[in-house]
Amino acid sequence: MFQIRIHGRGGQGVVTAAELLSVAAFAEGRHAQAFPSFGSERTGAPVVSFCRIDDREIRTREPVMVPDALIIQDVTLLHQVDLFSGLSSECYVLVNSSRSFEELGLGEFLKTFHPERLLTCPATEFAMEHLGRPLPNAALLGGFAALTHQVSLEALDRALRDRFEGVVGERNAAAAAATFRYVVEQKEESLHASPN
Amino acid sequence: MLRQIEGSRAVAETVALCRPEVVCAYPISPQTHIIEAVGAMVKAGLLSPCEFINVESEFAAMSVSIGSSAAGARTYTATSSQGLLFMIEAVYNAAGLGLPIVMTLANRAIGAPINIWNDHSDAMAVRDSGWIQLFAETNQEAADLHVQAFRLAEELSVPVMVCMDGFILTHAVEGVDMLDQSVVDGFLPPYEPRQVLDPNDPVSIGAMVGPEAFEEVRYLAHLRQMDALERIPAIAQEFEELTGHASGGLVRSYRTEDADTIVVALGSVLGTIKDAVDVRRQAGERVGVVGITSFRPFPGEAVREALSGASRIIVLEKAFSIGFGGVLATDVALVVQGSNAKVFSVVAGLGGRAITRRSLEDLLAQSVRGELNPLTFLDLDQAAVDRERARMASTRRSGPSAENLLRDLGSDYAASKAQT
Numbered sequence: 001m002f003q004i005r006i007h008g009r010g011g012q013g014v015v016t017a018a019e020l021l022s023v024a025a026f027a028e029g030r031h032a033q034a035f036p037s038f039g040s041e042r043t044g045a046p047v048v049s050f051c052r053i054d055d056r057e058i059r060t061r062e063p064v065m066v067p068d069a070l071i072i073q074d075v076t077l078l079h080q081v082d083l084f085s086g087l088s089s090e091c092y093v094l095v096n097s098s099r100s101f102e103e104l105g106l107g108e109f110l111k112t113f114h115p116e117r118l119l120t121c122p123a124t125e126f127a128m129e130h131l132g133r134p135l136p137n138a139a140l141l142g143g144f145a146a147l148t149h150q151v152s153l154e155a156l157d158r159a160l161r162d163r164f165e166g167v168v169g170e171r172n173a174a175a176a177a178a179t180f181r182y183v184v185e186q187k188e189e190s191l192h193a194s195p196n
Numbered sequence: 197m198l199r200q201i202e203g204s205r206a207v208a209e210t211v212a213l214c215r216p217e218v219v220c221a222y223p224i225s226p227q228t229h230i231i232e233a234v235g236a237m238v239k240a241g242l243l244s245p246c247e248f249i250n251v252e253s254e255f256a257a258m259s260v261s262i263g264s265s266a267a268g269a270r271t272y273t274a275t276s277s278q279g280l281l282f283m284i285e286a287v288y289n290a291a292g293l294g295l296p297i298v299m300t301l302a303n304r305a306i307g308a309p310i311n312i313w314n315d316h317s318d319a320m321a322v323r324d325s326g327w328i329q330l331f332a333e334t335n336q337e338a339a340d341l342h343v344q345a346f347r348l349a350e351e352l353s354v355p356v357m358v359c360m361d362g363f364i365l366t367h368a369v370e371g372v373d374m375l376d377q378s379v380v381d382g383f384l385p386p387y388e389p390r391q392v393l394d395p396n397d398p399v400s401i402g403a404m405v406g407p408e409a410f411e412e413v414r415y416l417a418h419l420r421q422m423d424a425l426e427r428i429p430a431i432a433q434e435f436e437e438l439t440g441h442a443s444g445g446l447v448r449s450y451r452t453e454d455a456d457t458i459v460v461a462l463g464s465v466l467g468t469i470k471d472a473v474d475v476r477r478q479a480g481e482r483v484g485v486v487g488i489t490s491f492r493p494f495p496g497e498a499v500r501e502a503l504s505g506a507s508r509i510i511v512l513e514k515a516f517s518i519g520f521g522g523v524l525a526t527d528v529a530l531v532v533q534g535s536n537a538k539v540f541s542v543v544a545g546l547g548g549r550a551i552t553r554r555s556l557e558d559l560l561a562q563s564v565r566g567e568l569n570p571l572t573f574l575d576l577d578q579a580a581v582d583r584e585r586a587r588m589a590s591t592r593r594s595g596p597s598a599e600n601l602l603r604d605l606g607s608d609y610a611a612s613k614a615q616t
Contacts, residue, residue, distance in 0.1 A: 019202070019369045026200035026371060035368040059467030061364050062552045 001054040002150050003064040007083050008073030011043040013137035017071070018049035020163060021141060024155035025053040033058045046081045053150055067091055069148055073123070073136050075104060089113045092148050096136045098122035119147055119186060123179055130175040131168075142176030146183035153180045198373045203335035203365045204229030206372040207300060207358075210339040212243045213380040214298075214346045216272040218264035220249040222257045224279040225312050226362035227302040231274055254279040258286035258297075265295040266401050268392040270346065273297065276362055277304035277318045284322060291326025291417065293402055294391070296349035296356070298342060299327075303463070303514075304362040305547040309598040313548020314362040315514040316462065319491070320523050326417050328356040328424055329492040330444065331462040335365055336372050337489075340443035343375065344431050346384055351427060352420050353390045359491075361464040363548070375439060383438055421493040428490050446495035448487045449502050451477060455484030457563050458506040460499075460528055462488055462513065465544070465551050469512070472556035481564050488524070496531040503528070508563055509537050512556075512574070514545040521571045544574035580604055 004021065008014035015036040022034035030053050037048035050064040065085075069092035072083055087093075089112040097120045101107050110118055121143045123136035130139075138160055145151050156176050161169035199206075208230050211219075219238065221231045238248040249264075251257050257273050265271040275283065280301060290297050305311040306318055319329055330345065332338035338360040345356040360366060391401060405413055425446065432444035450470050452458055459469050466487040476483045486502045488495070503509055509532065511525035520526075522541035529539040542559065545551045555575050562568050583604055588594045 022369050023200045031371065032200060033368060033370045035364070058370070060471050060553060061361075061368075061464050061468050063550050065552065065554075 001052055001058065002068045002148075003066070004051040004053075004069045004071065004144075004150075005064045005067040006049045006051070006071045006073065007077055007081065008047055008137070009043075009077070010045045010047050012047075012073050013135050014047040014073060015049045016163070017073075017137035017141055018051040020138070020156070020159045021051045021144070021151060022053070023159040023162070024141075024145075024151040025051075027155045027158060028151065030055060031058050037063065046077055069094070069144065069150075071140055071144060072096060073140060075099075078104065078106075084109070090117075092117040092144075093119070094140060094143050094147055095120045096123040096140055098125060116187065116190065117147070119143065119183060121179055121182055121186070123175075126175050126178045126182070130178060131171045138172035139175040139179040142179035143183045145176075146180045146187070153177060197376075198371055200369060201335075201372050201374070202229065202367065202369050203338055203360065203372075204302075204367065205233055206335050206339040206374065207342060207360070207366075208233030208237065209374060210342050210380075211272055211298075211300075212237050213375055213377055214272070214343055214384055215243075215270065215381075216246055216298075217269035218247050218249065218261070218271045219273065220251055220257050220260040220264065220271070221273045221275065222251055222254045222279060224254070224276045226304055226314070226366045227274045227276045227279070227300065229366060230300055230302065234272070254283040255286060258283035258290060261297045261299075262286060262290050262293065262295055265290070265297050266293070266391070266393050268387070268389045268394070270350075270387045271295075271297045272299070274300035274302065276302045277306055277312075280318045280322060281306065284325075287322055287327065288325045289402070290355045292413075294353040294417070294420070296346075296353055296387075298345045298349055299355065299357050300338075300342070301329075301357050301359045302362040302366045303359055311547040312362075314364050315546045315548070316359070317515045317546075319357070319359045320515040320517075322357075323492060323523065326354070326421075327492065328354055328421065328490070330356065330358050330428075330490055331488065332358060332360040332365065333448075333464055333466045333487055333489075335360075335368060335370055336441060337443040338365055339372055339374070340435065340439070340441050341489075343380055343384060344428075344435055344444045347431055348424060348427055350387050350389075352424055354417075354420050354424065359463065364464045373439075373441065379438060383435065424493050425490075425495055428493075428495075444489060446488075446490045446498040447502050448489065450485040450487070452484030452486060452502065452505065454505070455482050456506055457481070457483045457508040457510065457560065458486055458503055459483070459556075459560070460486045460488065460503070460509060460511045460524065462491060462524060465512065465514070468551055468553055469556055472553045472560060475553070475557055476560045476564075481560065483560050483564070491524070494527050494531075496527075499528060500531045500535075503532055503537065504535070506537050508568075509539045510542055510559065510563055510568070511539060512542040512544050512551075512559075514543075516541075516543045540568050540570060540572065542568075542572045542574055549575065577605075 018034040022032035025032040034051045072095045123139035126139040160172040237243040305315045349356040513524045525541035
């Protein structure tokens with residue numbers, strides 16, 4: 001089972017992101033479960049959502065305590081919410097920021113993690129470019145797909161177009177594709193830069 | 197067709213397939229998404245003929261439901277928590293009159309303190325109202341139970357409440373095999389009322405009944421629920437033959453064959469318990485689970501049989517009777533009377549507290565070691581309780597306990613505001 005926890009703020013599509021991820025995984029024949037941190041979502045308030053993906057039936061109903069991947073949609077949460085609760089050094093971490101982990105003050109904390117599983121990406125900038133609105137969720141999902149290979153970009157593209165009709169779906173899909181490409185490029189660059 | 201769909205949406209679309217003629221509800225979290233979706237379908241003409249009646253309260257919602265059901269219309273409503281309490285007089289009336297209304301109860305805690313999260317105290321508050329109460333383990337079962345509920349309600353002239361865990365199920369997106377209209381039409385015949393308000397054939401419904409017949413009226417209601425014990429499994433079996441879905445029924449057992457410890461529970465927590473049982477099984481412990489789908493009528497014989505091999509029975513429930521202990525545990529203890537099994541009551545998940553596999557594993561391990569108390573509050577913060585007790589002992593005007601606890605735990609509104 002692969003478990004994802006998404007942190008953001010009310011209005012940024014945190015709950016929708018988990019749902020879309022589950023729809024994409026489901027479309028690829030996998031079992032998936034998505035649910036929000038229940039109840040008190042308000043615009044601007046910290047919101048958490050969860051998604052589980054597995055090859056067999058998912059029975060558990062507990063919140064994701066030990067995520068395999070963490071997506072942070074809003075870096076202003078870094079010093080307000082316990083974003084890293086239950087994190088192991090095996091976890092993938094994807095943060096919406098144009099700054100590096102070092103610049104965000106997380107370099108030391110993430111020292112023991114696998115560098116190829118860590119990435120910051122300017123998802124809000126991609127969203128502004130393609131959607132014209134600062135909604136980073138679709139873009140981050142594209143990044144997630146490139147980083148973890150848990151869902152394909154194609155499945156994500158279909159999920160976004162099914163969820164948002166017409167031009168909105170196209171723009172969201174474009175934002176996801178742009179981040180996907182960005183993450184693939186970043187991974188290639190770091191591979192070439194690596195001493196091995 | 198198998199779809200990845202929100203629980204509320206799956207229930208709303210399935211209710212629509214049942215062709216209700218009147219839907220009357222008042223919005224309350226976490227039931228809202230269901231009612232919004234049904235309302236949108238009525239407005240879009242996708243569910244026709246059907247009248248969606250807006251009302252000013254839950255009391256009105258159930259009262260209108262009583263009226264429409266008595267007039268012979270297939271009637272649906274949904275509520276949660278305080279909404280259920282607000283309509284409670286009408287809830288009893290619906291059952292007392294024998295009107296086959298189907299209601300979704302998106303289970304939520306009852307205040308005070310106000311809490312919008314899941315537990316089963318709302319369902320337990322109307323346990324004795326005369327409604328049949330069925331609990332869903334998954335969203336598949338929640339959707340399917342509604343089809344079975346209309347069939348059962350109308351066959352027996354008894355209202356049926358489908359209980360599904362608020363947020364945990366209502367707001368979860370997962371795979372649900374949605375039924376076709378033709379399948380539901382084949383399973384659910386048009387509503388043939390046993391009693392109907394018809395100007396051409398006038399009757400009175402709801403007359404005053406004195407001591408000469410009241411007990412008999414109540415006993416007849418009890419007999420109808422006893423009939424339901426026969427009909428619930430039969431309907432579930434017919435449903436399974438038609439759809440391939442193993443939904444509904446009285447009780448369901450998991451890995452109980454050789455189990456000496458069995459956990460009994462209602463609703464969605466069964467999934468997490470099964471995962472915990474699998475882990476303890478790997479450690480060589482003989483543990484199993486029994487899920488109760490039909491809480492009212494209570495399937496005493498089926499429960500006794502399902503638990504017959506166990507020496508330790510852990511009844512884990514999201515509600516309790518303050519001043520005594522578990523509600524379901526009391527029922528279970530009564531039906532296993534005379535066996536050598538010991539019944540342990542575990543209260544868990546109140547007001548939305550997450551019930552984790554880890555805590556359940558610890559609980560099972562504790563039980564196998566013989567260290568479980570007769571009444572346990574899972575993951576209780578005993579230190580926080582002790583501190584509040586100390587404050588109460590040290591000063592007369594210690595203030596409201598709920599707010600004291602929040603302040604103590606550093607999560608009161610002021611603290612959260614200061615954070616942002």
